Amino acid sequence: MNNAATTHETSPARLDELRARLSADASGVLEMFAQEYAVSMRTVIECLPESFRALAPGEHAEAVLLDIAGWGPVTVLVHTPDVILECKAPLPAGRFAHGFYNIGGGSPVSGHLRLDRCKTLAFVRRPFMGADSCSVNFLNAEGEAMFKVFVGRDEQRALLADQVERFSALWKRLGEAAIV
Template identity: 75%
Template sequence: MNMSPETSGKARETLRALLASDPSGILENIAIEHGISLQTVFECLPDETRSFAPGSEAESVLLDIAAWGPVTVLVHTPDVILECKGPLPAGRFAHGYYNIGGGSPVSGHLRLDRCAAIAFVRRPFMGADSCSVNFFNAAGEAMFKVFVGRDDKRALLADQIERFTALRERLSTEVVA
């Protein structure tokens, strides 16, 4: 994946060093603090924690996730962090949107045509392992995220980790260590 050109090489090196020493921070806050897009922050995560796929794969990614079972869908804006837990229904295109719904608490209307990149990230967050699939628009800003589900002891669901890993390996445009 080509790095977005919004920061100098020196600034990227600094950000890479920061994230290598502690990849567990709130990435949206780091983007704001550094005045860069969220995607650029993801690009600066340690190589072994992230990989990217083209946004054109958004529908196939969502259809795959629809078979995983309960996940957490998250939308993070400057004003709200909204989470919804449940199975992600398979969607279909109509009226310019990818529409999801039908018996799950997760429902909505997505502009998948605006998805420019997808990041697969496995990293520590708030003291726990996390796996997420992150959808970015052309400006490098987050559209939404889908997190691997957890059991009643807050451990990641093993079968979903396997599905996450298989999907990442199938679609990633870069090698994951």
């Protein structure tokens, strides 16, 4: 999303400023922080307090997507400089064909993912707009978000407890994995 992130180096002092800002209030839009500080989404996520995030190698992307396919309705989000698209529905299980991981089959969520470009999975649990949020962020080699999957909510906007448990299990299992 952020071309500036690949052309500008951010000073250690500026990263310390971002860490302090996120430590004081981590509820903002992460892509906006990336743009403001001219860094990648991965860098912003790494600047979150440690208790808010865990990283895992992208090689686990298919396994994570297959796990999420059993969760029920989630929110799939794609955020570019010009648009934020959200789809609330179950994420269908996919399969590889023609160089893509293909999802579809009756769900409003369908498409063709280049999972080979997923370098890092970022599990993020933090406050957002006055509520708890949990997301799995699929980050490419440039550290930018390919897409995100958020734990679903009930009619009162509370996170679905069973999905939080499954999200937490993935975090615990994969968040300890070696990351490059």
